[in-house]
Amino acid sequence: MQTITAVQKQKSIGSVQFLPVNLFASVMGISGLALAWRQASKLFGAPLVIADMIGIIAVLAFIILSIAYISKWVLYPQKVKAEFVHPIMGNFFGTITIAILLLSSVIGTYSHIVGQVVWVIGTVTTLVLCFIIVTRLLNGNIEHGHxxxxxxxxxxxxxxIAVAGGSMPFPWAHEVNLISLAIGGVVALIFLTMILSRLIHHAPMHSGLTPSMLIMIAPFEVGFLGYVNFEQRIDQFASILYYFGLFLFIVLFFKVFKKSIPFGASWWGxxxxxxxxxxxALQYAMFVNSWLLIAVSAVILVVLNIALIVLFIRTLKALFNGNLLKG
Structure with a gap:
């Protein structure tokens, strides 16, 4: 009876071989939420316990997903290989390395040494992955649709790397942060140009990829955070990055958040x-100290919380009804 029950449970939940790597984006989002609430504690006086609880959830989510994906790697190596070499899905392996970097900031609040070790691991794996992906693209024969x-x-x-490593005490951290900003800034600029050209001149993306359009604001907002952490100040260039990212978010909001787009792991994008x-937004509002910008940061924080709560609930529902891990 126990064997039959286990088989039925496996059939109802699905198989780890279908675990999508882009689910690691959830760790990125939850870690970012924890860091946002830590900023909110400075701006609005929000209790730090909120950031602490969300940070714990982020760490647990990463551990669970890591165990599950390593199991997939051991049991179904060809599945992982196929996912890694895929021209679209292969890019989502970056969600693992970025999650590690963001977790270094979350963990570093409680233990500087552990946070620094995690940052070093995240930095090395992120740079290596970026090298592999860029090299692969330069091999040519890439379709417009990709x-x-x-x-x-x-x-x-x-x-x-610069977002999480702006305050690292290592003597070489300054140059590593600088090279990371250089690589990320130029690569993001070139790729964003190509992506916009594809979106403008070719057929729309598959509906399942529509949520990922919001990723296009990341170079500007992550660039803002990385640049500010590196320079330790907010100047006009940083302001331009923030404001354009905000404008792009408003444009994409109405294209992405539609009921007609079916739910899937890609929504974590x-x-x-x-x-x-x-x-x-929170960091910029504290700098300018304008009631309007403070209100904007509060609205965005509310939207972020609602989005993650909905995604978390729908992901658990999809997991237990067998839709998340099915072929």
Whole structure:
């Protein structure tokens, strides 16, 4: 009877071989939410316990997903290989390395040493992955239809090195942050141009990829955070990055958030650019100290919380009804 029950449970939930790598974007979004609430504690006096609880959820989510995906790698290596070499899905492996970088900021609040170790791991893996993805693209024969916002993830990931490592005490951290900003900034600019050209001149993307359009605001908001952390000040260039990212978010909001788009793991792609926007808005509002910008940051934080709560609930529902891990 126990064997039959286990088989039925496996059939109802699905198989780990169908675990999508882009689900790691959830860790990015939840980590970003924890960091946003830490900023909100400075601006609005919000209790720090909120950020602490969300940070714990982010760490647990990463551990659970890592165990599950390593199991997939061990049991179904060909599935992982096929996902990695895929011209679109392969870019989502950047969500793993970026999640590690963001978790270094979450963990670093409680243990500087552990946070620094995690940051080093995230930095090395992010730079290596960016090298692999860019090298692969330069091999040529890339179809126009494969130029999608997911291309930005490995490039934006290098910007997150400076976001999480702006205060690292290592003597070489300054140059690593600088090279990361250089790589991320230029790669994001080139890829964004190609992606916009594809979106403007070719057929619309598959509806399942529509939520990933919000990733296009990430280079500007993550760039803002990385640049500010590196320079330790907000200047006019930083302001331009923030404001254009905010404008692009407003434009894309009405294209992405539609009931007609079916739910899937790809919806988590909206979480981390939205979290980056929220952190940037809070930080910029504290700098300018304008009631309007403070109100804007509050609205974005509310939108981020609602989005992640809905995504979390719908993901659990999809998991237990067997839709998340099915072929």
């Amino acid at each position: 130029a999608v916002p997911a291309w930005l993830i490995p490039g934006v990931g290098t910007l997150d 909206v979480s981390f650019p939205l979290a980056a926007l929220s952190n940037a």
